[in-house]
Amino acid sequence: MLFETRTSNLRNIETGIGMIIDCHGHYTTAPPELGEYRDKQKADLERNSGHEAIKGVINISDDQIRESLEGAQLKLQRERGTDLTIFSPRASWMGHHIGNESTSKFWTEHCNELIYRITQLYPDNFAGVAQLPQSPGAALDASVVELERCVNEFGFVGCNLSPDPSGGYWTSPPLGDRYWYPMYEKMVELDVPAMIHVSAACNPAFHSTGSHYLGADTTAFMQLMTSTVTQDFPTIKFIIPHGGGAVPYHWGRFRGLADMMKLPPLDELLMNNVYFDTCVYHQPGIDLLLDVIPLKNILFASEMVGAVRGIDPETGHYFDDTRRYIDGSEKLSDADRQAIFEDNTRRVYSRLSVD
């Protein structure tokens, strides 16, 4: 067995502290029927690019869902000793640029309904986060409606908001633009955070998980930094995934740019509203994150089963077993780990009720 047993119970007994919540997981292992539905949507659009989608049905049984998770996310939770994954539809499949608003609406509804079923089947293991039916150039009305449905009817605790529904052409206004404000108003009203997460790039300049995701993370931080979003919505909460893109590595640059622009210090301007996850797949990267970013702004996450699924030959462990890097940090106290593993995440995802 590649992993020693590191159950949360052991952790509780050993340290007297609580749960390990992974705030960033996508349903990357869905049964093939989900992909077949999407392929049918694409085929309809191939015949008629203006095709108005109908919702239709996807026949996936509870047993299929169980099977898709038992050997993957649930197995890894057990092996890695994490307790709960904040879980959303597969990010690379959001594909907001495909088709039109009707395409995105029904695709998103199905994806979110699958997540809801997972949270019903495994209420102790998964909490739901909504995909949004964004569409390039379209207003966010449908996204606001879907967020409300997912939070109020399904008990979801957050959403994934893409700053670039074009898939790598960056045609949307920046996140400080009033275009986004209906979504921010709803997020604040419902007290749910958004993880800022793009989907797969259709622009051949970008590799989705290698450059587009990381570039989008950095871009989102800079868009927020040069906006009045946190002044206009003092209680809004954003998670920038993948360890904040390039931001922590260049924290001096960003502090210096804020200074050049006569902005308040970043701690004051953004760091009561913006959080970074720990999806950084080596110890030195995590050490840097912990070194420069305030502890209260760091949320544990692994994005398993995700972009990087192999074993690091330098360590003999999975690249994305990020708990090892948090455990392996020489600077964290038990109380610090408790903040990163659970308390910070509960503060940000305040509707989370699992315990």
Next chain:
Amino acid sequence: MLFETRTSNLRNIETGIGMIIDCHGHYTTAPPELGEYRDKQKADLERNSGHEAIKGVINISDDQIRESLEGAQLKLQRERGTDLTIFSPRASWMGHHIGNESTSKFWTEHCNELIYRITQLYPDNFAGVAQLPQSPGAALDASVVELERCVNEFGFVGCNLSPDPSGGYWTSPPLGDRYWYPMYEKMVELDVPAMIHVSAACNPAFHSTGSHYLGADTTAFMQLMTSTVTQDFPTIKFIIPHGGGAVPYHWGRFRGLADMMKLPPLDELLMNNVYFDTCVYHQPGIDLLLDVIPLKNILFASEMVGAVRGIDPETGHYFDDTRRYIDGSEKLSDADRQAIFEDNTRRVYSRLSVD
């Protein structure tokens, strides 16, 4: 005085080792006549978007050039104890997306000629690197011609190649595409490296120095990683500036992605051809860079006078005084510093003859 005197002579006497070469500086302090020429180009294009530019003249005297440098780059070289800056036209002003091929051709020629004059006025302080007259969608013929002119007639030692001449819309083919090969052939023939450097973004999604530069660095690395460029040109050399964008912070992710894609290890695939500079503006970032990237791939640079010109309140020193971070590293030996400050750069910029 903010800086203690740290001249290279002192360094030589103290340590017995050589020069400090800053491989990344732009002429950001040019006399106003340069900007006025560009404004006239833009005004001509405003009247007629197809305006065919003529070269014309820019009247800047040697004294004006001296004045523009004495209080800026030359003063900082003295104060920081660096010896030579590998110097190119202002990156944010390259603006390849403005106008048409004739616009870029004559703008670029003037910019490069100014750099040449600087290298003649201060041969011990500056070595030239060429801007290229790229234009979105246009073939690279004019860029190849200008590179040849700058190397053979002006003694330049490298060029700045933009992977996105559209200014943030990423409409060019990725760097692995045969589109770029005429430039690579010329670079190899002349034995000059390219620093991969975008210009200012005209896409409002991006902040030029905050997100576009860093995103482009990461994107370029991923484009090269998924290409056959280093196999097709085994002796080609690229510098990825700004500390490699997000790459070192996510080195585990990139190693893991190479593994997922069944590529050779990065050290074998890219690290005989790709170099990172040290334009990372805080000690923890530099420490990470030194920790994960092979020493032979790191070239000293500051990009002064550039994106971040203020003083870090946490240290009392200029953010972009990157020599302090190299000096401040606890892991480097004198021999390591010699490699970063001089030897690696001489190997990459092999036409450099200053000594």
